[in-house]
Amino acid sequence: MELKKIANIEKPEAATKKFDILALWHSFHTDRDFTLFLIFGIFSGIANGINSPIFNNFLSDIYHLSADARGAVEFPREMPGVFIMVVLGVFSFLGDIRMASIGMLLAALGMLGLGMFSPTYATMLIWMMILSLGTHIVIPLNPGIGMSLSKKESFGARLGRFNAYNLAATIIGYGIVWLGFKHLNFTYQIAFVIAAVFYVIAAFVLGFMNPKKPEVKKAKFVFRKKYILYYAMSVVNGARKQIFMTFAPWVLIQVYHLDPPLFAILGVVISVVGILTRTIIGKAIDIKGERFVLTAEALILIVICVGYAFAADFLPVSIAVVIVSACYIIDNSLNAVGMARSTYVKKIAVQPDDVTPTLSAGTSYDHVIAMSIPFFGGLLWASMGYKYVFIAASVIALINLFMARKVRIE
Numbered sequence: 001m002e003l004k005k006i007a008n009i010e011k012p013e014a015a016t017k018k019f020d021i022l023a024l025w026h027s028f029h030t031d032r033d034f035t036l037f038l039i040f041g042i043f044s045g046i047a048n049g050i051n052s053p054i055f056n057n058f059l060s061d062i063y064h065l066s067a068d069a070r071g072a073v074e075f076p077r078e079m080p081g082v083f084i085m086v087v088l089g090v091f092s093f094l095g096d097i098r099m100a101s102i103g104m105l106l107a108a109l110g111m112l113g114l115g116m117f118s119p120t121y122a123t124m125l126i127w128m129m130i131l132s133l134g135t136h137i138v139i140p141l142n143p144g145i146g147m148s149l150s151k152k153e154s155f156g157a158r159l160g161r162f163n164a165y166n167l168a169a170t171i172i173g174y175g176i177v178w179l180g181f182k183h184l185n186f187t188y189q190i191a192f193v194i195a196a197v198f199y200v201i202a203a204f205v206l207g208f209m210n211p212k213k214p215e216v217k218k219a220k221f222v223f224r225k226k227y228i229l230y231y232a233m234s235v236v237n238g239a240r241k242q243i244f245m246t247f248a249p250w251v252l253i254q255v256y257h258l259d260p261p262l263f264a265i266l267g268v269v270i271s272v273v274g275i276l277t278r279t280i281i282g283k284a285i286d287i288k289g290e291r292f293v294l295t296a297e298a299l300i301l302i303v304i305c306v307g308y309a310f311a312a313d314f315l316p317v318s319i320a321v322v323i324v325s326a327c328y329i330i331d332n333s334l335n336a337v338g339m340a341r342s343t344y345v346k347k348i349a350v351q352p353d354d355v356t357p358t359l360s361a362g363t364s365y366d367h368v369i370a371m372s373i374p375f376f377g378g379l380l381w382a383s384m385g386y387k388y389v390f391i392a393a394s395v396i397a398l399i400n401l402f403m404a405r406k407v408r409i410e
Contacts, residue, residue, distance in 0.1 A: 048195075054188060100206055161284015164282075242374055
């Protein structure tokens with residue numbers, strides 16, 4: 001009954017508008033900046049939809065990495081995220097929108113480098129870090145920009161709408177990957193260059209938004225006792241997320257031998273499911289609150305960990321791959337729960353200018369653990385088997401559950 005209520009309730013901000021051109025055109029005349037923000041989400045979503053399903057296959061096919069070597073790659077890939085608090089603090093005078101535009105241009109440069117200028121493993125790492133820096137700049141800025149264009153009672157719904165448009169657009173990216181690799185003889189280089197073009201277009205769209213340059217210099221770094229729980233949740237989420245991001249697709253590649261076209265199909269399913277879950281999660285935040293949403297996420301993640309770890313032990317391979325793929329789909333669909341951590345910060349913020357610095361600090365703390373966890377996860381996989389990686393992830397999910405129950409908003 002509660003889920004039905006969340007799924008059906010109507011919001012005045014039209015969070016339930018369908019992903020179509022007419023809705024965007026109508027919204028453009030009534031809510032220009034938010035409409036441009038949605039269009040930005042579409043083009044960045046297409047680029048992400050190209051990069052996401054092929055990057056792990058790219059590492060496996062071109063550089064022939066083992067599980068522990070794949071885990072080690074995450075250290076340089078996530079390192080830019082550790083320093084994102086400093087980067088956004090130093091450039092805070094530009095305002096969130098201009099910083100996001102710079103992030104998209106850096107992402108485009110990184111993708112272009114991966115596609116055209118990566119003759120060696122070492123050069124690939126450099127371009128990968130540039131791509132990572134660009135995408136990590138945008139991670140804490142997206143919710144901040146979205147909430148700045150929303151009212152308090154609709155933070156969740158508006159962020160849910162942005163995320164739904166962004167995710168729907170990834171279907172186009174997945175379609176490009178499937179068609180290109182299945183029928184057009186795409187190489188990884190061609191795919192990366194196409195993704196770079198879409199990142200550039202996303203940056204161009206941001207240029208039409210009101211930049212809202214701060215009249216006074218923002219506080220560069222914010223550390224308050226009131227935000228400790230958010231920082232702690234960010235750290236735990238970073239550990240959990242990185243295990244799934246690194247080793248879930250690696251299981252599908254190394255154990256079940258999925259190729260880029262099959263990953264593209266999975267990506268389409270994830271996007272279709274995710275459009276619904278992002279809308280529901282956004283509304284659930286507004287109706288039931290952040291504590292409810294974060295608790296539900298932690299419980300579901302525990303079940304997913306069990307599926308990853310033990311499906312192959314108790315089921316035939318043909319069924320196990322379906323179960324693991326389902327876990328992969330659900331896990332990726334839950335990424336939108338990050339909105340609840342963002343709205344939690346917005347609602348407890350001592351000052352409005354605390355939001356972006358606090359979200360960027362959370363991203364940095366997230367990545368301190370995220371860049372080291374895959375290294376140890378790779379060693380655990382190599383020494384004991386992949387199932388123990390996900391058993392460890394289930395313990396992290398339990399810690400996540402404990403923290404979710406501590407969330408309170410006055």
